[in-house]
Structures are given as C-alpha cells and as structure tokens.
Amino acid sequence: MSRIGVFVCHCGMNIERTVDTQAVAATLSEHSGVVYTTDYNYLCADPGQRLIKDAIVEHKLDGVIVAACSPTMHEPTFRRVAEEAGLNPYLCEIANIREHCSWVHKDRDRATQKAIRIVKTLVEKVRGNQPLEPLRIDHADKCLVIGGGIAGIQAALDVAESGFEVILVEKEPSIGGHMAQLSETFPTLDCSQCILTPKMVEVSRHPNIRLLTYSEVVEVSGYIGNYEVKIRKNPTYVDPDKCNLCGDCEKVCPKSVGSEFERGLIDRKAIYIPFEQAIPSSYTLDEEACLGLHPLRCNECAKVCEPNAIDYDMRPEYIEESVGAIIVATGYSLYPISSLGEYGGGQIPDVIDGLQFERLLSASGPTNGEVRRPSDGKIPKKVVFIQCAGSRDPEQHNAYCSKICCMYTAKHALLYRHAVPDGEAVVFYIDVRAGGKGYEEFTQHAIEEERILYLRGKVSKVYRQDDRVVVWGVDTLSSRRVELEADLVVLAISMNPHPSNLALSKVLKISCGAEGFFKEAHPKLRPVESLTAGIFLAGAAQGPKDIPEVVSQGSAAAVKAVALLTKDKLVHSPEVVDIDELVCGGCGICVDMCPYNALAVNGAGVAEVNEVLCEGCGSCVSACPTGAAQLKNMTDWQFIEMIGVALQDG
Amino acid sequence: MAKPNDNGFEPKIVAFLCRWCSYAGADLAGVSRMTYPDNIIPMRVNCSGRVDAGMVMAAFERGADGVLIGGCHPGDCHYVNGNYKTRRRVILLKRALAEVGIKPQRLHLEWISASEGVKFQRTVTEFTRLIKGFGPSPMSEDGKN
Numbered sequence: 075m076s077r078i079g080v081f082v083c084h085c086g087m088n089i090e091r092t093v094d095t096q097a098v099a100a101t102l103s104e105h106s107g108v109v110y111t112t113d114y115n116y117l118c119a120d121p122g123q124r125l126i127k128d129a130i131v132e133h134k135l136d137g138v139i140v141a142a143c144s145p146t147m148h149e150p151t152f153r154r155v156a157e158e159a160g161l162n163p164y165l166c167e168i169a170n171i172r173e174h175c176s177w178v179h180k181d182r183d184r185a186t187q188k189a190i191r192i193v194k195t196l197v198e199k200v201r202g203n204q205p206l207e208p209l210r211i212d213h214a215d216k217c218l219v220i221g222g223g224i225a226g227i228q229a230a231l232d233v234a235e236s237g238f239e240v241i242l243v244e245k246e247p248s249i250g251g252h253m254a255q256l257s258e259t260f261p262t263l264d265c266s267q268c269i270l271t272p273k274m275v276e277v278s279r280h281p282n283i284r285l286l287t288y289s290e291v292v293e294v295s296g297y298i299g300n301y302e303v304k305i306r307k308n309p310t311y312v313d314p315d316k317c318n319l320c321g322d323c324e325k326v327c328p329k330s331v332g333s334e335f336e337r338g339l340i341d342r343k344a345i346y347i348p349f350e351q352a353i354p355s356s357y358t359l360d361e362e363a364c365l366g367l368h369p370l371r372c373n374e375c376a377k378v379c380e381p382n383a384i385d386y387d388m389r390p391e392y393i394e395e396s397v398g399a400i401i402v403a404t405g406y407s408l409y410p411i412s413s414l415g416e417y418g419g420g421q422i423p424d425v426i427d428g429l430q431f432e433r434l435l436s437a438s439g440p441t442n443g444e445v446r447r448p449s450d451g452k453i454p455k456k457v458v459f460i461q462c463a464g465s466r467d468p469e470q471h472n473a474y475c476s477k478i479c480c481m482y483t484a485k486h487a488l489l490y491r492h493a494v495p496d497g498e499a500v501v502f503y504i505d506v507r508a509g510g511k512g513y514e515e516f517t518q519h520a521i522e523e524e525r526i527l528y529l530r531g532k533v534s535k536v537y538r539q540d541d542r543v544v545v546w547g548v549d550t551l552s553s554r555r556v557e558l559e560a561d562l563v564v565l566a567i568s569m570n571p572h573p574s575n576l577a578l579s580k581v582l583k584i585s586c587g588a589e590g591f592f593k594e595a596h597p598k599l600r601p602v603e604s605l606t607a608g609i610f611l612a613g614a615a616q617g618p619k620d621i622p623e624v625v626s627q628g629s630a631a632a633v634k635a636v637a638l639l640t641k642d643k644l645v646h647s648p649e650v651v652d653i654d655e656l657v658c659g660g661c662g663i664c665v666d667m668c669p670y671n672a673l674a675v676n677g678a679g680v681a682e683v684n685e686v687l688c689e690g691c692g693s694c695v696s697a698c699p700t701g702a703a704q705l706k707n708m709t710d711w712q713f714i715e716m717i718g719v720a721l722q723d724g
Numbered sequence: 725m726a727k728p729n730d731n732g733f734e735p736k737i738v739a740f741l742c743r744w745c746s747y748a749g750a751d752l753a754g755v756s757r758m759t760y761p762d763n764i765i766p767m768r769v770n771c772s773g774r775v776d777a778g779m780v781m782a783a784f785e786r787g788a789d790g791v792l793i794g795g796c797h798p799g800d801c802h803y804v805n806g807n808y809k810t811r812r813r814v815i816l817l818k819r820a821l822a823e824v825g826i827k828p829q830r831l832h833l834e835w836i837s838a839s840e841g842v843k844f845q846r847t848v849t850e851f852t853r854l855i856k857g858f859g860p861s862p863m864s865e866d867g868k869n
Binding site: 172195605606667696713714718721 | 736744748751753754755757760762765767769770771773774775778779783786787800801802803804805806813837838845865
C-alpha cells in the first residue's frame with residue numbers, strides 16, 4: 075500500500091490545545107507511503123467527512139488514517155465515509171490522539187511527539203491491512219428476557235408485539251417483581267397492582283411469549299444473533315395445568331415460613347401461592363421448607379388435592395433454546411436491613427423497610443391496608459421516616475443515591491396520614507430530590523398540605539427504651555438535637571443490585587460496575603446496551619431508577635432487540651483468523667486454545683477456521699508455533715512494524 | 725523529547741491494551757481528564773491473549789525500556805479466558821527476559837477494567853516511575869552506549 079492519507083482532527087480545541095495538529099500532519103507527510111495529509115477542525119462533521127471523501131477520490135488513496143478521538147466513538151463513522159468514497163472500509167484506521175493523548179497530557183511539545191508516534195503506528199497497520207468483506211450470517215429470531223419484573227414484562231411484551239418469539243425467564247414462582255408489592259405509585263397514586271396485573275395477564279396470554287417461572291439461566295454460549303442458552307426450570311411439584319387454586323393443600327400444610335412477598339410480615343405455608351394475582355396462577359411447593367419431600371413424605375397436601383396436581387417426583391427440567399438477543403432485567407434488591415444496626419435494623423421489630431411499609435399500606439397486604447405495626451398490631455400514632463438509610467454514606471454503606479426514596483417516602487407519609495388521620499408523620503431527610511414530571515409538586519403538597527413534618531438532618535441512632543422506640547437525630551436547619559419517641563420507624567433503605575447479578579454477569583460475560591449494577595456500553599448514548607453485542611439491559615439491573623424510567627428502558631431494550639432480529643442477516647466482523655495452509659503443521663494447538671470451537675484440523679492435516687464462530691480474540695495466533703495462524707489485519711508482521719515505528723528515535 | 729527530571733531519562737514504553745477493558749479504561753482516564761506520563765505508546769489488541777512472546781520480544785529488541793500489558797480482570801475476559809493465557813505466558817516471558825539480561829519487572833501485566841480510569845492512570849504513572857528508576861534497557865540504544 076503506497077498511497078496513504080492522514081487526516082488530523084482538531085476536535086475544536088480538544089486536541090488542538092495540547093497537540094499541534096499541523097505539526098502532526100507535516101511530520102506524517104514525510105513518512106514513507108503517505109501521499110496526503112491535512113488537519114481540520116471537526117472531521118466528524120459533514121464538511122469534514124466530505125473533505126475525507128474528496129481526498130480519497132482526488133488523491134487515489136488506498137489507505138486512510140483519521141487521527142482523532144477513540145475508535146469506540148467514530149470508527150464506524152469514518153469507515154462508512156471511506157466506503158462511500160469507494161475505499162474498502164477495512165483500509166481506514168483511527169489513531170486515538172484525544173483520549174490517549176491530548177486529554178491526558180499537558181506539555182504541548184511532548185504530546186505532539188506522542189501523537190506523531192501513535193499516528194505512525196496506525197500508518198504501519200493500515201499498510202499491512204487487506205480489503206475485507208463483512209461476513210453475513212443467519213441468526214435465531216427469538217429473544218430471551220431475564221427477569222419478570224416490570225422492566226422484563228415491558229420488554230417481553232414489546233418484542234412479542236413486534237412479532238418475535240420471547241422466552242421470559244423469572245426466578246420466582248410468579249412474574250410481577252417488586253412492583254407487585256407496592257401499594258400505590260407516586261406521584262399519581264395509582265394502585266400499583268391495578269396497573270401491573272393487566273400486563274402480567276397479557277404476558278401469560280400472549281401467543282409469542284413462552285413464560286418460564288421458577289427458572290434460571292444457567293449457561294449461555296455463542297454470540298450476537300446466535301446465543302445458545304440453557305435454562306433450568308426448578309420443580310414446583312405442582313402441575314399448573316391441573317391446579318385449580320382451591321387452596322386445600324395450603325390449609326393442611328403443617329409447615330410455615332416467612333412470606334417473601336409480604337417481606338416476612340406474615341408467614342406462608344411450604345405449599346403456597348405468592349399472591350392472589352400471581353402469574354402463572356398455580357401453587358408452588360417450596361422444596362426447602364417442605365417436611366415431606368425427603369426423606370419421608372408428610373403427604374398431607376397430596377392427600378387433599380382433588381385434581382391430583384401434586385407430584386413429588388418432579389425434577390428440574392433443562393430447556394435449551396437458540397436466541398438472537400438477550401435482555402437482562404433482573405431488577406434490584408434492598409440493602410439488608412440488618413446491616414443498619416445503628417437504626418435498630420433487624421433487632422427492633424417496629425423498625426421496618428420501605429417495602430414492608432408498602433405491604434402495610436396495601437389493600438391486599440397482611441393487614442388489609444390498615445397500618446398496624448408488626449410488634450403488637452397496634453395502629454402507630456407517630457411514624458418516623460428516615461431517608462437515605464444506607465444510601466449516600468460512602469464511609470459505612472452505599473455511596474450512591476438510590477433515587478426513588480425521596481419520592482416514595484413522601485408517598486408513604488401521605489398515605490399514612492390518609493390512613494391514620496390523627497397520626498403524626500415525621501420525615502428525616504438530607505435533601506429532597508424530586509426531579510421528574512409532577513414530582514416536586516407532589517412532595518410540596520405532602521409537606522405543605524398534609525401536615526407532614528420534614529426535618530433536615532440525619533438520624534444517628536434508633537434504640538429501644540422500654541416498649542418505645544427512640545429516634546435520635548439532628549435538625550440541621552435549627553441546629554438542635556432532636557429526640558423523638560416513635561411507634562414505628564420506616565427506613566427508606568438503599569437499593570442494592572440483585573444478588574444474582576454477579577453470577578449472571580459471569581454466565582453472560584457482561585460486566586458489573588463497582589457497586590454491582592450491570593454496566594452499560596455508554597452512560598449517556600448507549601444506556602440499554604451491554605458491552606457485549608446482542609445483550610441489552612433494562613431497569614434497575616443497570617442502576618436505581620423509578621417505574622417510568624424502568625418502563626422506558628424496557629421498551630428501549632426491546633427496540634434494540636427487535637432492530638437486531640428484524641435484520642435478514644447479521645454482519646460478522648471479517649477480522650477473523652486465517653490459516654496459511656502451506657505453513658500449518660496440523661499440530662492442533664490452536665484447536666485447544668480456541669474458546670469458541672472455531673478451529674479443527676481437517677483431513678489434509680491442516681487447521682481450518684469456521685469464520686462465523688471465530689470472534690477474533692487471537693488466542694490461537696499467540697499459541698501457533700509456526701505463525702500459520704494470523705488474525706486478518708492484525709498480523710504478527712503488522713504489530714512488529716507498528717512496534718518499530720512506535721520506538722523509532724526522533 | 726527530553727524533559728529534565730530526576731535522572732534525565734525518558735523511557736519508551738509500549739502498552740498493549742485489550743479492546744474491551746484496558747483500552748476502554750484508558751479512554752475513561754482521558755474522558756475524565758486524568759494526567760499521566762506521556763512515555764507510553766498504546767496499541768489496541770482485541771484480547772490480552774493475543775499478546776504473544778514475539779510481540780513482547782520485538783518491543784524489547786527494538787528499544788523498548790518497558791512493556792505494559794493490560795487485560796480484563798480474571799473471570800471478565802470478553803473472550804472467555806484469554807487473560808488467563810496471558811497470565812501464564814507473562815510468567816514464562818519474565819523468566820526468558822531474565823535469561824537475556826533484561827529485568828523481568830520491565831514487563832508488567834495489569835488487570836484494568838473499562839470502569840477503572842483511575843487504575844489505568846495509577847498503573848501508567850507507577851510503571852513509568854519504575855522504569856525511569858531502572859534506566860535504559862540494556863537492549864535499547866541508550867542502554868548500549
């Protein structure tokens with residue numbers, strides 16, 4: 075390749091401030107094989123793109139380097155520009171002189187010298203590049219959605235409505251997630267179940283949705299468009315087709331454990347239905363709680379079950395599916411209340427978390443919507459709400475803001491005042507963050523018109539004195555210490571990532587951030603994509619957020635998945651391994667190194683590549699003892715030339 | 725490109741950064757406007773597992789004073805297990821370097837994720853300081869003189 079063009083971008087002042095782009099262009103014009111160089115203010119803008127196109131045509135360029143920002147930003151842009159000018163897009167490379175140079179250095183001369191070296195390495199790379207054509211591959215046309223909370227439900231419905239088959243996997247016996255537990259939702263005070271359950275029913279009835287509850291994704295292999303997934307359906311020991319929900323089994327079951335759905339406020343039996351509107355509407359026998367599964371059956375439930383729905387011999391079922399796209403919507407969990415010892419969490423029965431209070435407010439809850447405290451069932455006359463319990467506390471708890479607590483605390487206090495008109499509500503807050511449509515108005519209404527006392531300050535301690543709960547805090551606006559006796563304390567506990575995230579991140583090969591939420595491909599521009607192509611994120615799995623945001627993300631992730639599934643063929647990078655048959659000795663080391671089973675030694679004793687399976691990692695290249703295996707456009711020889719110019723003096 | 729410092733020596737360092745983690749970590753360091761020494765020339769590889777003995781030896785042979793390899797954290801490799809392959813290879817390479825008279829510490833492997841801009845900055849800063857302290861590699865032009 076002998077007619078290379080180098081285009082150096084100023085990026086406004088972003089590059090120009092610390093890198094002398096004219097000097098970069100001038101130095102590169104001396105470099106062997108470079109026939110055209112220029113610098114320009116914004117190459118990514120339309121006139122910049124046109125400049126590149128014109129130069130390619132006019133100077134008959136057979137290789138292009140754009141020295142600008144990270145290739146993650148604009149590699150696709152500039153490769154498309156090259157293609158539009160008739161140049162094979164794989165003959166265009168990006169030299170990253172912004173993120174890796176101008177933004178991290180101060181000395182202009184030295185930064186310019188470094189930029190020159192970086193650009194030279196890419197010139198050497200492009201010199202060794204060959205024109206490539208993207209591989210076009212078939213793909214599966216199903217979508218896997220992991221998690222059946224509101225995010226997963228929304229995503230599943232949207233994908234299914236677009237005509238694609240969805241497999242919705244939920245770990246718990248019913249879909250619905252945390253939203254099913256809520257009483258009413260801010261700021262409109264709609265009944266949460268009333269707006270959620272129609273969507274749950276729609277999921278169960280939709281011809282394009284295959285619902286797998288009490289199930290977990292255990293293995294995922296493959297790549298965008300062609301993921302092979304293995305799902306374990308745990309045994310419920312009840313045949314949902316036979317179960318008629320009579321509830322006879324529940325009455326006779328001798329074993330009780332704390333109800334997860336009611337957050338331990340009341341017990342459920344070992345055979346149970348999580349809540350009345352559960353989907354699928356069928357009982358589940360909790361293997362761990364049941365007395366009789368092994369070693370000896372108590373058999374009480376089976377004895378009374380008229381339709382003979384109970385089957386103790388049910389075993390886990392493994393389901394294998396090929397899917398084109400995956401949407402991860404695993405939701406959140408709460409920061410463990412027992413970790414908030416300073417607030418009596420886990421020790422004082424009348425110190426509860428926000429979700430428990432939701433159940434106390436809910437008409438379908440254990441108290442039928444009457445606010446009664448857990449310890450003695452009395453109606454609390456004074457309730458203290460503590461915001462930021464476990465949030466915004468980098469020393470002891472989570473550093474981040476859980477985002478929804480300011481709003482739900484205002485809602486809690488307001489609903490409590492409606493339920494107990496002579497009750498007193500006190501809220502301790504650090505700030506009230508009420509960003510959102512109608513949110514500020516809602517909190518102001520709660521503060522001004524519902525006679526809720528908002529005290530700005532942090533509670534330092536909650537403890538028991540006789541049968542009273544004492545809250546110790548400070549009102550930072552009046553600089554007074556506050557000591558309150560409360561009948562009930564509600565902690566607006568921090569949102570935690572779902573405990574299954576870490577294990578799932580290993581199964582899916584997508585990463586979690588430091589706090590444990592799934593990491594998006596770009597925080598602003600690609601918020602519902604993971605870094606792995608074909609795997610999308612929705613809802614609180616990605617970070618704390620409220621229902622409207624979660625629903626938007628569910629739909630957004632669905633559109634991303636549908637956009638992929640609608641394609642006739644998927645494009646696979648052609649930058650894959652190539653075996654030089656004349657050099658290959660057929661040792662088969664590469665076959666063992668490949669994590670994708672893309673290589674095999676054929677009958678002629680030479681390694682052969684299945685290009686569609688090859689992801690281009692280059693493990694085989696590093697291990698090949700003869701150098702027969704080479705990654706296209708990233709060969710050993712290219713790297714050696716690149717290293718050479720990177721280290722050249724001057 | 726000499727700038728006066730403790731011993732006046734400006735090392736040349738080649739950094740092979742995996743596309744998914746360390747290269748993105750370096751991008752994040754840039755986006756966050758962190759500063760670090762300008763002695764490293766970064767090169768993008770798809771996977772740290774692609775960095776083979778030939779590339780490391782070529783770098784030293786052509787005058788590198790240090791070679792940095794950045795990969796994904798154990799268990800996070802985009803290509804399943806390429807970083808484990810690198811980890812084993814680096815152990816062997818360090819022995820080979822010692823055999824030819826190059827301090828094994830001149831080759832350094834670090835796990836840097838896409839969210840660890842700070843770790844990228846710290847790694848480059850500390851590695852550059854270490855190599856400055858060592859002086860020129862015996863294989864570089866400066867070292868031979």
